[in-house]
Amino acid sequence: MIVADKKPIEEIIEEIKNHEKILILGCNECVTVCEAGGKKEVGVMASALRMYFLNQGQEVKIDEKTLERQCDHEYLEEIRDVMDQYDAVVSLACGVGVQFMAEKYHTTPIYPGVNTCFLGVTEERGVWTERCQACGECILARTGGICPVSRCAKRLLNGPCGGATKGKCEINKELDCAWQLIIDRLKALGKMDDYEKITPIKDWSTERAGGPRKVVREDVQQ
Amino acid sequence: MRLQYPSDIKIIFVPCTGKVDVLHILRAFEKGADGVCVVGxxxxxxxxxxxNFRARxxxxxxxxxxxxxGIGGERxxxxxxxxxxxxxxxxxxIEMDERIRKxxxxxxxxxxKKAA
Structure with a gap:
């Protein structure tokens, strides 16, 4: 999922202080799971903002709504009828949702309510870690299902750098060396032969280096 | 025991303080509560x-x-x-009552009231 973290309320207040009718818009997908932008977080933020503005003597209308997703046309269309009631929206979706909202509702300012962090997993409640950088050319088949692009600080593709100590990365003692994990896993799978194979130079044009990306699937297009 | 405690405290029963969410407490303040204490x-x-650890x-x-x-965390x-x-x-x-009165x-x- 896409992992996001809450933005400080002070930052959001600073962005919206000159508006009078504001919609706090949550998303039911990834940001709900990582407890940054779901229905509950929308409720907490809206309640805090209502109290703040009332206490400041500012008359500000703050409403709450949470959509199924903010990255699909059909869900964003659900609020078309009410959008004219607001002069700003704080979107608690990831950066994708914020931008899609902004594209769809061209004349209403859309402010981000969370910091979008990475593609990752829930290790335990309250702890999320990165697993994928969406490089566009998956090499997990050759690396025992552990990604050196997202989990090695140097993104090395042919074995460890030599800086690791006791299986931990040299940039952070708490961070596992991705290549240590890969070697351990290849051993467990009995596939250490794969480790000896040289990975050719990766085509980074499918990653962000090639500019904004696009996937077109004619087979599913209408 | 017939103990005395301030009459302006309204008790809301919950099955466990773990049930109490951030939103419940905020809503109480939004509705005008002067203070909220969670007793676990x-x-x-x-x-x-x-x-009770979750509640804390x-x-x-x-x-x-x-x-x-600007409402004051002590509440x-x-x-x-x-x-x-x-x-x-x-x-x-009694302690909570005194704290809030201060x-x-x-x-x-x-x-x-001002807005109305």
Whole structure:
């Protein structure tokens, strides 16, 4: 999922202080799971903002709504009828949702309510870690299902750098060396032969280096 | 025991303090409560193992939010006691009442009156 973290309320207040009718818009997908932008977080933020503005003597209308997703046309269309009631929206979706909202509702300012962090997993409640950088050319088949692009600080593709100590990365003692994990896993799978194979130079044009990306699937297009 | 404690405290029963969410406490303040105290079982004695620890974390979250928005984090407090400690409950109630009286009414009330 896409992992996001809450933005400080002070930052959001600073962005919206000159508006009078504001919609706090949550998303039911990834940001709900990582407890940054779901229905509950929308409720907490809206309640805090209502109290703040009332206490400041500012008359500000703050409403709450949470959509199924903010990255699909059909869900964003659900609020078309009410959008004219607001002069700003704080979107608690990831950066994708914020931008899609902004594209769809061209004349209403859309402010981000969370910091979008990475593609990752829930290790335990309250702890999320990165697993994928969406490089566009998956090499997990050759690396025992552990990604050196997202989990090695140097993104090395042919074995460890030599800086690791006791299986931990040299940039952070708490961070596992991705290549240590890969070697351990290849051993467990009995596939250490794969480790000896040289990975050719990766085509980074499918990653962000090639500019904004696009996937077109004619087979599913209408 | 017929213990005395301030009559302006309204008790809301919950099955476990772990049920109390940040949003519940914030809504109470939004509706004009001058203070909210969450009274849970003794730490380590939770029937549901960690309910009272969760409640404490949530109260701390609320305190931060209230400080940020200028309502005052001190208005939210967490207390722990066992179910057999009636006199302790009365003592907490008196303590909370005194604390809130020192802080004065919830600024929301005044602001709502002004706005009306």
């Amino acid at each position: 079982c003794l730490e380590g004695d939770c029937h549901f193992i960690s309910g 974390k949530r109260v701390e979250q609320v305190q931060k939010i209230l400080d940020t928005i 939210a407090q967490m207390y722990n006691l066992s179910s057999g400690e009636g006199p302790r409950f009365a003592q907490f109630a 802080l004065g009414p919830n600024p929301m009330k005044l602001a709502k």
